[in-house]
Amino acid sequence: MKYKWHTGSLVWLAHRITGVLLTFYLIAHIFVLSHLRNPEEYNKIMALMKNPFIKFAELILFAVILIHVFAGIRITLLEMGVSTKYQKSMAYFSAFLVGLIWIVGALCFLKEVF
Amino acid sequence: MEINKHYFDTVIIGSGLAGLRAAIECISHGSVAVLSKLYPTRSHSTAAQGGIGAALGNEEEDNPEWHTYDTVKGSDFLGDQDAIEIMCYDAIPTIIELEHMGVPFSRTPEGKIAQRRFGGHTKDFGKAPVRRACYSADRTGHAVLFALYEQSQLKGVKFFQEFQVLDIVVENNTVQGVIALNIRDGSIHVFESKAVIVASGGYGKIFKVTSNAYASTGECLSMLFRQGLPLEDMEFFQFHPTGLYGLGILITEGARGEGGILINGKGERFMEHYAPTIKDLAPRDMVSRAILMEIREGRGIDGKDYVYLDLRHIDKRILHERLPEITTFCKIYMGIDPSEAPIPVVPTAHYAMGGIPTDKDGRVLRDVDGSVVEGLYAAGECACVSVHGANRLGCNSLLDTVVFGRRAGKTAATTLRSMQKGKVRKERVSLVIECINMIKNSNGRESVAAIRRDLQTAMMDKCSVFRKEDELKILLEELKVLKERYKEISISDKSNIFNTELLEAIELGHMLTLSEVIALSALQRTESRGAHYREDYPNRDDENWLKHTFAFYSDKGITFKYKPVTFTRFKPEERKY
Amino acid sequence: MSRYYTFKIKRYLPDENPQIRWDQFRVKLNSMERVLDGLIKIKETMDGTLTFRKSCAHGVCGSCAMKINGKNRLACQTLVKDLPEIIEIEPLPSLPVIKDLVVDMSLFFEKNDKVLPYLINDEPPPERERIQFPEDQHKILESITCIMCGSCTSSCPVFWTNKEYLGPSALLKAYRFLFDTRDRATEQRLQAITGENGIWRCHSIFNCVEVCPKEIDITKHLLKLKRLAVKRGFKGGSE
Numbered sequence: 001m002k003y004k005w006h007t008g009s010l011v012w013l014a015h016r017i018t019g020v021l022l023t024f025y026l027i028a029h030i031f032v033l034s035h036l037r038n039p040e041e042y043n044k045i046m047a048l049m050k051n052p053f054i055k056f057a058e059l060i061l062f063a064v065i066l067i068h069v070f071a072g073i074r075i076t077l078l079e080m081g082v083s084t085k086y087q088k089s090m091a092y093f094s095a096f097l098v099g100l101i102w103i104v105g106a107l108c109f110l111k112e113v114f
Numbered sequence: 115m116e117i118n119k120h121y122f123d124t125v126i127i128g129s130g131l132a133g134l135r136a137a138i139e140c141i142s143h144g145s146v147a148v149l150s151k152l153y154p155t156r157s158h159s160t161a162a163q164g165g166i167g168a169a170l171g172n173e174e175e176d177n178p179e180w181h182t183y184d185t186v187k188g189s190d191f192l193g194d195q196d197a198i199e200i201m202c203y204d205a206i207p208t209i210i211e212l213e214h215m216g217v218p219f220s221r222t223p224e225g226k227i228a229q230r231r232f233g234g235h236t237k238d239f240g241k242a243p244v245r246r247a248c249y250s251a252d253r254t255g256h257a258v259l260f261a262l263y264e265q266s267q268l269k270g271v272k273f274f275q276e277f278q279v280l281d282i283v284v285e286n287n288t289v290q291g292v293i294a295l296n297i298r299d300g301s302i303h304v305f306e307s308k309a310v311i312v313a314s315g316g317y318g319k320i321f322k323v324t325s326n327a328y329a330s331t332g333e334c335l336s337m338l339f340r341q342g343l344p345l346e347d348m349e350f351f352q353f354h355p356t357g358l359y360g361l362g363i364l365i366t367e368g369a370r371g372e373g374g375i376l377i378n379g380k381g382e383r384f385m386e387h388y389a390p391t392i393k394d395l396a397p398r399d400m401v402s403r404a405i406l407m408e409i410r411e412g413r414g415i416d417g418k419d420y421v422y423l424d425l426r427h428i429d430k431r432i433l434h435e436r437l438p439e440i441t442t443f444c445k446i447y448m449g450i451d452p453s454e455a456p457i458p459v460v461p462t463a464h465y466a467m468g469g470i471p472t473d474k475d476g477r478v479l480r481d482v483d484g485s486v487v488e489g490l491y492a493a494g495e496c497a498c499v500s501v502h503g504a505n506r507l508g509c510n511s512l513l514d515t516v517v518f519g520r521r522a523g524k525t526a527a528t529t530l531r532s533m534q535k536g537k538v539r540k541e542r543v544s545l546v547i548e549c550i551n552m553i554k555n556s557n558g559r560e561s562v563a564a565i566r567r568d569l570q571t572a573m574m575d576k577c578s579v580f581r582k583e584d585e586l587k588i589l590l591e592e593l594k595v596l597k598e599r600y601k602e603i604s605i606s607d608k609s610n611i612f613n614t615e616l617l618e619a620i621e622l623g624h625m626l627t628l629s630e631v632i633a634l635s636a637l638q639r640t641e642s643r644g645a646h647y648r649e650d651y652p653n654r655d656d657e658n659w660l661k662h663t664f665a666f667y668s669d670k671g672i673t674f675k676y677k678p679v680t681f682t683r684f685k686p687e688e689r690k691y
Numbered sequence: 692m693s694r695y696y697t698f699k700i701k702r703y704l705p706d707e708n709p710q711i712r713w714d715q716f717r718v719k720l721n722s723m724e725r726v727l728d729g730l731i732k733i734k735e736t737m738d739g740t741l742t743f744r745k746s747c748a749h750g751v752c753g754s755c756a757m758k759i760n761g762k763n764r765l766a767c768q769t770l771v772k773d774l775p776e777i778i779e780i781e782p783l784p785s786l787p788v789i790k791d792l793v794v795d796m797s798l799f800f801e802k803n804d805k806v807l808p809y810l811i812n813d814e815p816p817p818e819r820e821r822i823q824f825p826e827d828q829h830k831i832l833e834s835i836t837c838i839m840c841g842s843c844t845s846s847c848p849v850f851w852t853n854k855e856y857l858g859p860s861a862l863l864k865a866y867r868f869l870f871d872t873r874d875r876a877t878e879q880r881l882q883a884i885t886g887e888n889g890i891w892r893c894h895s896i897f898n899c900v901e902v903c904p905k906e907i908d909i910t911k912h913l914l915k916l917k918r919l920a921v922k923r924g925f926k927g928g929s930e
Contacts, residue, residue: 001784001851004761008897008910009848078895081918084911087897152744153796155839156752213820216810216873218828218835225822250835256751257835264809298789299706327746360723363749442906443749446768447723563735606739611706612790615739 007088015071018064025061059109063102070094117543118296118303122147122272123530124523125292125307127279127334129154131255131512132494132519133313134262136476137271139523140311144530147305149277149294151329151617154263158315158327159515162255163439164368165232165247166212166512168205172226173245178202180237181246185510186684188234188397189503190644190654192347192662194680197474197499201510204517209248212516217261219250220436230436231371234397234507240691243371243395247509252366252439255512277303278617280546282310282337282490283538287480289489290536293546297617300610304543308533309489309526312338312470312478313519316495320625320632321463322567322574325357325364335470335496336624339631343480343487344664344675346471346498348628349635349646352506353579355401357462359420361447365440365459367508370394372436374425376405377456378413384421389691396691399505399645402461402579415458422456461579467506467645468635469498471664471677476522482664482677489533493522500662503679504644553619558602562619565599569622569629572596577633582649586637593630600626631665634672639663656686693721696771698729700741701781703788714738720771726778727755727766730792743792750904753840756783757792763842763902783845785854799841802857806865806883811876827872834867834912836905843899843909855888859899859909862890866912869919877923885925890916 005013036042048054074090082090123144126133133148140146150157169176181202186193213219213227220228229245237244250257266273276297283290291306317332318324339345355376356365370376375394378384388404389396396404409419425433430453433441437452444452470492471479477486494515501514576589600623607615641655642648661676698716716733727745734741743766744754750768758781759769771778786794812821837860844850844858857865865884868874884890890913899909 002761003758003784003846003898006897006901008895008901012848012894012896075895078910078914079917081914084897084900084908084914087895087910152746152752152754153800153839156746156754158747158752160838161747161749161751210818210820214812214816216868216871218831218871219820221823221825221828223825225824225827227820251832253751253836256838260835261810267804268809327752328748329746361749439751446750446770561735561739607742609704609707609740609790611704612742612793614742615734 007091011071011074011091014067015075018068018071021064022068059106062105062109063098066098066102070098116301118301120147120303120305121535122305122307124309124311124526125149125305126311126313127282127292128157128313128315128494128496129263129273130157130159130313130315130494131258131262131515133311134259134266135516135519136311136313136491136493136523136526137266138262138269139520140527141266141269141271143527145272147272147274148266149274149279149292149305151276151278151297153275154273155260157259158330159259159512160256161325161327161364162512163252163364163366164371165230165249165254165509166209166258166516167232167235167246167507167509168209168248168513169202169246170206170209170227170229170248172222173229174237176237176244176246178205180239180244181205181235183239183684184235185501185507187240187689188505188507189501190505190689191656191660191684191686192503192643192679193501194499195682195684196680197501199682200474201501201513201517205513208513208516208520212258212261215261215265217250217257219248219257230368231395232508233367233370233395233401234392234691235509236392240391243392247368247371249368249436251435252368252437258512258516274303278620279314279334279337280550280620281542282312282334283536283542284338284341284343284487284490285539287487288534288536289487291538293538293543295550297612300613302543302547304538306536306538308530308535309491311476311522311526312490312492312496313494314496316466317625317628318463318466320570320573320629321578322570323357323362323460324463325354325362326463331621331625332466332496332628333621333624336627338470338478339627339665339667342667343478344471344666345468345631346662346664346677347468347500347504347635348631348665349639349663350467350504350644351463351632352398352465352467352645353402353461354464355398355405355461356423356459358443358447359458359460362462363443363447364462364464365423365443365457366437367398369423369425369437369440372432373428374423376401377422377424378408379415379417379421380413384408384413392691397505397507398464399647400691403647405459405461406579420458420460423459424456425452426454426456428453463574463578465506465511466495467498467500467502467504469496471662472497472499472522474499474521475525476518477525482675489536491522491526493519504646550616553603553605553616554608556604558604560599560602560604562603562605562615562622565596565603566618566622566625569593569596569625573629573632577636580647580649581636583637586633589633590630590637593626593633597626631672635663635665635674638674660686693719695719695776696729696774697777698733699777699779700791702791704790705788722770722772724771725767726759726769726771726774726780729771729778730766742790751838753838756840756842756904758782758784763846765840765842765904768904783841785845785851786841796841798854799844799858799860802844802861803839803864805857806861807876807880808864808868810868810871810874811879812873813875821873823872830870831867833907834863834870836907837863837867838905840904842902842904846898846902848896848898849892849894853888853892856892857884857889859893859913862893862913862916863907863909866916869916881920881923881925884916885920890920893917
């Protein structure tokens, strides 16, 4: 069904999608960790992490986490009584913060690599 | 066609204030069905803005006697004073009862029901305006309607929503029941009952510019009239002075009650000339005529056909708090902010003073001698008690609906035991079905919409605020032509499901009948009184016309009888404000 | 200042023909006219079978809510001049269609009935009105303007996927009575709205706020309801 999107519904959708992605990620994460039984395996995995594709995926993961966290903070603030007048500005401000933190984070991250 | 039969002790037609108030009264005495052609909360009562009158005296000194006097004087002495007294004295307990039911009235700083000024309501027999209209911002009708709907749900009233009444069966001078169409699937339903309360509202849609809803077409009045029952005082139709220009959307009198003024093209506050004492808060008939006189004499805004309602000097906070609805209307429909620009307004067809004649207890009269139809009641705008006489005062209509809705309900409930269960004959149902099939299967060349448009234009041009003999005669000729054309209609929608085209065709037939009654009633009353203004007879003629008109339908055409006005304490005097 | 508009209207009569079709009409309308005026013109002059609800025509009765260009609105309150030249009209989403733009609202009204939508106060009434201070009345001022047009509930993504959800309109009605100082049924009503399909299903998506023709900030009210429920120990979810 086609229906017009608004700030609120977009944030809600982003929150949901990132939530689902994070669930999958966490399952994968725990799965991998639980299979590490000795130092060799650990080193093997860590070497794999150096792969640029994985690096790129980690940057996406970082963005997903940021989006989910800030959408969550926005909803929590609303539920705690921050006026709904600010729901849109909170969404835009969160988007700004997500962008900013992601860029700063990505720069630090890349510095580590190179 | 399959026919669905129902039995209810009381059947109520219409789910506006009068119908619901009656339902709440009846439900403790037997089963009640409310039939409405809309969802109950869509009834046009919801559009009432300004307030409901009662001399509560919450904001300043007031008493029901002054209210009675104002109503009598507002009615141009045509209102029956015994009924008016009942209404004005009953007003106080009725409003208190509404408040207990949960109506969210606006409040005074002490927490009492807030009240404001309204047209024609004065203190001390006309000395100065008084705060008498109890309100809930400018959504009073909405607030009251919802509270009544909620209470009737709580009490177990059965609602049949989107049921169009096709016939009210009166046989042997006793009501037998109602035949209705379920709009949703086109099925025919017969409701037999001991009592029927008609609360079907007004019929403003016969005029081109109106504040009324599309649903206000008055078919129930016409149904009773065609069976030989009378209609009373049909020549009196109120035009509300302030309808949004071009749309007719109502701008409440409360706007003037809060301090708004009317100004003409020269920037003058012209109501000072017409009603020096209470100026812009004069009764509606006078203000409407004044506006149209200004326009006629070239003093409309820029010489055009409207004047301004100026609210710019009112505190923005008050506008926001007490008149939010009309503020939004202006913004949405006219693109203006009333706190910054004046509102262009013209009179708009608003309220029918006339209707089904009833006594003080809501019983429908069948003749001028006071004889009644057994088991048939009417209340609200469709009825004529008559408390409004020749002109209704603002905020008395909501009061009328709840006071007389309650009384009609009470009377119906208490007489149930002595009544027989009604019986609707098969032949009567067949006749109605035949009628529907005839419209559906007709293949004429006339369109319902075109006839309706012509009817509305003709009524607006020749039978609205100003009336003249020659114009009324032309109008009657035109109506004759329209009735002929109506026989040639056809509709393209043949389906049984939600066939609104069929409904509009049925409504149009009844609108034509009502228009004829109105035009003829206006023609025979050779005087000017209240909302009925004859340019060829500009004066009130108490000697000959201090009486109610009863119009009757017969094979030979419409005939008239007269009923004297009931006086108790106020003698007719010159009506000056 | 008239111009032509193309009305694309979704036509559907499920009881007689399972086929949905889109019809197009060209209508000339002036800048003061509304979508409802366009629909009426089409019905009167082009296709008499086109079916929609209408009554007051100025946004107080709530009859003519429909989906116009992807968003729920009242046809009588939407001026054509504010819309593009092509106007796409569908019935309210997620409610069963009866015919064309007419939907079956019973589901919507049934939800309303579940929140005890009436003032409950068994204390003997005083002789005069019950006292309520203006600041208390102001708490329900916004919520009493609801006209029950159904725009909000049928715009709610939660309702789209869960027809059992009470929905914004019914919950707003609950608010109207819970925050009325004259009402005494707080516990009962909170019980009614804190079930599995009650207030906790609201995810503050704000679709309802975007479409409300009376500009009620519905989500604000529902958030207040949630806080009240928590304060009174209704954690919900169970039933």
